[in-house]
Amino acid sequence: MQFRAPRSLVERTDALATVLETDRTDVITSALREYLRDAAHDDELKQEIASAYYEDEVSFEGLKTLVGHEAAANFRVLKTQLSEEFRKEATEELVDP
Numbered sequence: 001m002q003f004r005a006p007r008s009l010v011e012r013t014d015a016l017a018t019v020l021e022t023d024r025t026d027v028i029t030s031a032l033r034e035y036l037r038d039a040a041h042d043d044e045l046k047q048e049i050a051s052a053y054y055e056d057e058v059s060f061e062g063l064k065t066l067v068g069h070e071a072a073a074n075f076r077v078l079k080t081q082l083s084e085e086f087r088k089e090a091t092e093e094l095v096d097p
Contacts, residue, residue, distance in 0.1 A: 040067050050075050054082065 005013075010024075017027045039045050049066050052058040053075055064072040 036066075040071075046071070050078075054079050 013024050013027050017024050020027065046067055049058065049063065053060070053063045053072075058066070060072060060076060063075060066072075067075070
């Protein structure tokens with residue numbers, strides 16, 4: 001994987017890697033892992049992830065990876081319920097305008 005980062009960020013990453021006696025990849029991997037772990041517990045971000053799942057922008061497997069199996073299962077149940085409710089309401093509106 002490749003990405004671009006500001007030079008100052010790369011320099012700070014390299015400096016930390018030197019202090020920790022590791023390499024840039026380990027520092028970046030560790031930071032990314034921590035960010036993703038924290039993001040999974042951020043309620044606002046979790047709702048954005050759920051919305052992406054409800055709109056079929058994220059697969060169930062992707063959802064599970066981001067928020068964990070239990071939360072993903074709960075979101076799947078809610079998506080199913082919402083879909084059923086929507087279908088029922090839409091049907092009722094068509095039958096009884």
